[in-house]
Amino acid sequence: MSEAALTPGHSFALDDLKNLTDSEMLRVNQVITDNLASEVVLINQLSQHIILSGGKRLRPMLVILAAKTCRYQGEEDALLAAVIEFIHTATLLHDDVVDDSDMRRGKETASAIWGNEAAVLVGDYLYSRAFQMMVRAQSMPIMDLLANTTNTIAQGEVLQLLNIRDPNTDEARYHEVIYAKTACLFEAAARIGALLGAVPAEQELALQTYGKHLGVAFQLIDDALDYSAQSDELGKNVGDDLAEGKPTLPLIRAMEVGNTDQKKLIRDAIENGRADSFNEIHLAIQQSGALQYTIDKAQSEAELAKQQIACLEESPYKQALIFLAEYAVERRY
Numbered sequence: 001m002s003e004a005a006l007t008p009g010h011s012f013a014l015d016d017l018k019n020l021t022d023s024e025m026l027r028v029n030q031v032i033t034d035n036l037a038s039e040v041v042l043i044n045q046l047s048q049h050i051i052l053s054g055g056k057r058l059r060p061m062l063v064i065l066a067a068k069t070c071r072y073q074g075e076e077d078a079l080l081a082a083v084i085e086f087i088h089t090a091t092l093l094h095d096d097v098v099d100d101s102d103m104r105r106g107k108e109t110a111s112a113i114w115g116n117e118a119a120v121l122v123g124d125y126l127y128s129r130a131f132q133m134m135v136r137a138q139s140m141p142i143m144d145l146l147a148n149t150t151n152t153i154a155q156g157e158v159l160q161l162l163n164i165r166d167p168n169t170d171e172a173r174y175h176e177v178i179y180a181k182t183a184c185l186f187e188a189a190a191r192i193g194a195l196l197g198a199v200p201a202e203q204e205l206a207l208q209t210y211g212k213h214l215g216v217a218f219q220l221i222d223d224a225l226d227y228s229a230q231s232d233e234l235g236k237n238v239g240d241d242l243a244e245g246k247p248t249l250p251l252i253r254a255m256e257v258g259n260t261d262q263k264k265l266i267r268d269a270i271e272n273g274r275a276d277s278f279n280e281i282h283l284a285i286q287q288s289g290a291l292q293y294t295i296d297k298a299q300s301e302a303e304l305a306k307q308q309i310a311c312l313e314e315s316p317y318k319q320a321l322i323f324l325a326e327y328a329v330e331r332r333y
Contacts, residue, residue, distance in 0.1 A: 012323040017061075020320055024064045025057065027078040032085060035133060038125070046110050046122045051089050053107055058218070058324070059189045060085045065324070066193020066207050068317040069309075076137045077196055083137075083146065084189050086130040091153055091181075093123035098161065099244050142195055149188040156180025165245035167267040171252055175216070182222075183215030190214070206308045210321065213305035218328045220298035223248035225333065227285050243275035249297065251281070253290035262288060298329045 036047050060081035067077040095101070096109040097116045103109060111119035127150065134146055160177045163169045190211030194204040226241045227250050241248050247270050255263050262284040269277045285291045305325040312318050 012319045014323075014327065016316075017320050017323055017327075020316055021061055021064055024068070024078065025061060027075075028057070028060050028064065028081045028085070031078050031082040031133075035082060035086070035129060042114065042118060043122055043125055046093075046114055046118060047089070047126060049107075049113070050092060050110050051085065057085065058328075059088050059185055062186060062189040062211065062214075062321075062324070063192050065317050065320050066190045066211075067196045068193075069207070069312055069315060069321060070194055070197020070199045070203065072193065072197040074196065076139075077193065079133060080137055080142065080192050080196070081189075083130045083133045084185065084192070086126045086133070087146070087150060087153070088185060090123040090126040090130070091157075091185075093119045093126070094157065097123075098157065099240070099246075101240060103240075139195065142192055145188055145191060145195070149184050152180050152184045156182075156184075160246070163247055165271050165273065167247060167255065167270040169247040169252060171249065171256075174247065174249055174252055178216060178219040178223075179212070182219040183212050186215030186218065187211040203312060206311050210305045210308040210325075213301045213308065214325055214328055217298045217301035217305065217325065220249060220294055220301065221329050221331065224250060224291055224294045224298065226250075227282055227291055239275050239278040242269055242278055242281060243273050245270050245273040249294045250285045250290045253293045254281075254285045254288045257290065258284055258288040295329070302326060302329045 032051060036044065036051065038044055038047075063081035063084055064077055093110055096111045097119050101109050102112040109119070110122070130146075130150075134143055137143075156177055156179070159173075159180060163173060163177060187208055188211070191204060191208040194207040199207075223241065226239065226248065242251075251266050251270060255266050258266070265277060265284060266281055268274060269281055302325040306322050309318060309321055
């Protein structure tokens with residue numbers, strides 16, 4: 001789709017996003033495929049299983065959109081978008097092992113098929129491959145950004161582990177985890193586009209902050225969907241967070257404002273990973289308003305994301321960024 005195909009008054013839709021980014025995402029997918037190749041057959045099988053399994057590709061798309069918004073005309077956006085996807089995929093492989101998950105994107109997890117050892121080691125391979133690729137971009141600011149980002153993600157994994165089965169986890173600790181585990185990679189993806197476009201510091205910060213708020217909104221909705229979506233929509237088992245004793249915002253808020261029985265029920269479920277209490281807890285989350293509270297928080301974050309990029313010049317790519325923020329909170333999976 002050409003830039004002229006979308007007028008300022010046009011109401012952006014998911015098809016517009018796909019059409020606008022189709023050729024660029026084909027380039028990204030080709031870079032991903034080219035860099036998955038390994039002489040070790042198991043690495044090829046396992047990494048292709050998760051990378052080529054139909055994920056939304058929002059993070060690499062964010063690199064492309066941010067770069068195009070900043071009028072970048074080169075080829076490194078596809079390379080760095082693929083780096084972002086490799087880092088994200090590595091975190092998924094490690095997450096599924098830590099969480100003992102058997103379902104991801106509607107399919108068996110790599111760890112369920114090949115075992116935890118293989119999943120962890122291939123995750124490490126993807127991390128190291130990502131760093132090989134980012135060196136090729138020959139940008140010290142981008143390398144510095146991604147080195148710090150992967151370190152923050154690792155810290156987030158440890159922070160989340162410390163919160164597991166701890167019903168005293170509060171909203172501040174929860175937000176610390178979701179920034180580190182999710183939002184900082186969105187933040188990095190958007191900032192990479194700005195760095196490629198060599199825009200003024202104000203616009204770079206605007207895109208970076210947009211990415212952070214987008215990532216927080218995305219994770220809040222993910223956590224809300226665990227108590228509102230169906231397994232076939234969500235692509236994983238509904239109630240997984242509860243089974244893992246993971247105190248996400250719907251649970252934290254319900255314990256804060258629920259009645260005595262609801263608080264006791266949720267505390268016990270978090271401490272003991274009581275997935276068999278899912279139906280009663282789902283009801284408690286609904287009745288206490290905790291689910292709507294989480295959704296409202298996500299919508300606020302999406303609005304903050306959109307406000308951040310008001311300073312950027314109008315273009316279909318900026319419209320797409322605005323649409324992404326709206327899509328993050330409206331999606332059902």
